[in-house]
Amino acid sequence: GDSVTQMEGPVTLSEEACLTINCTYTATGYPSLFWYVQYPGEGLQLLLKATKADDKGSNKGFEATYRKETTSFHLEKGSVQVSDSAVYFCALNDYKLSFGAGTTVTVRA
Amino acid sequence: KAGVTQTPRYLIKTRGQQVTLSCSPISGHRSVSWYQQTPGQGLQFLFEYFSETQRNKGNFPGRFSGRQFSNSRSEMNVSTLELGDSALYLCASSLGNQGDTEAFFGQGTRLTVV
Numbered sequence: 001g002d003s004v005t006q007m008e009g010p011v012t013l014s015e016e017a018c019l020t021i022n023c024t025y026t027a028t029g030y031p032s033l034f035w036y037v038q039y040p041g042e043g044l045q046l047l048l049k050a051t052k053a054d055d056k057g058s059n060k061g062f063e064a065t066y067r068k069e070t071t072s073f074h075l076e077k078g079s080v081q082v083s084d085s086a087v088y089f090c091a092l093n094d095y096k097l098s099f100g101a102g103t104t105v106t107v108r109a
Numbered sequence: 110k111a112g113v114t115q116t117p118r119y120l121i122k123t124r125g126q127q128v129t130l131s132c133s134p135i136s137g138h139r140s141v142s143w144y145q146q147t148p149g150q151g152l153q154f155l156f157e158y159f160s161e162t163q164r165n166k167g168n169f170p171g172r173f174s175g176r177q178f179s180n181s182r183s184e185m186n187v188s189t190l191e192l193g194d195s196a197l198y199l200c201a202s203s204l205g206n207q208g209d210t211e212a213f214f215g216q217g218t219r220l221t222v223v
Contacts, residue, residue, distance in 0.1 A: 043113075043214040044201075074124060096142065096154040096167070097201070102151060102152075102153050
């Protein structure tokens, strides 16, 4: 079935550093791709999405591009803040959301 | 616009008991999906309801069941609780139409089985 593999964490960064979280997927069709973020004690919030190849999703300084040729959807941010500390999940949507294992990101001041 | 509301936020139950969790979706959303989140297994799909019918189902035992009401509110029931059922249960709502891809999550219900 469809699945998502994302970079294992945890990742610890200093403020203003660059962040990249790798995500690759396996799918029979052309699913929509998502990045969700989960803050401590909270549910999941949609961070960004892309619905077709070469689409770029962006939000709050985060970006990810749907790459069909490499089956990837890597998350990037050029300058992280302490408030970006959270768990990030890559996901694809066929009839349900299939999630990666999650990457815990800690940003230190 | 109100978000997805899950109640209760926290529950403690004893092995062998049953539990019912509730989810109120965003107004106008007809699809409700349930997910289980645990440290070991991550996020796993339980089932989806659309217009009061179960439309999709994950690989969970029959102890896990759900239903959806005419106002789209959904409940999830777990019978004969086991220690391994301790988890954060998340509900997601969406329009549910073909081509609609965006799901909105509630804050979850944290179930602890002792």
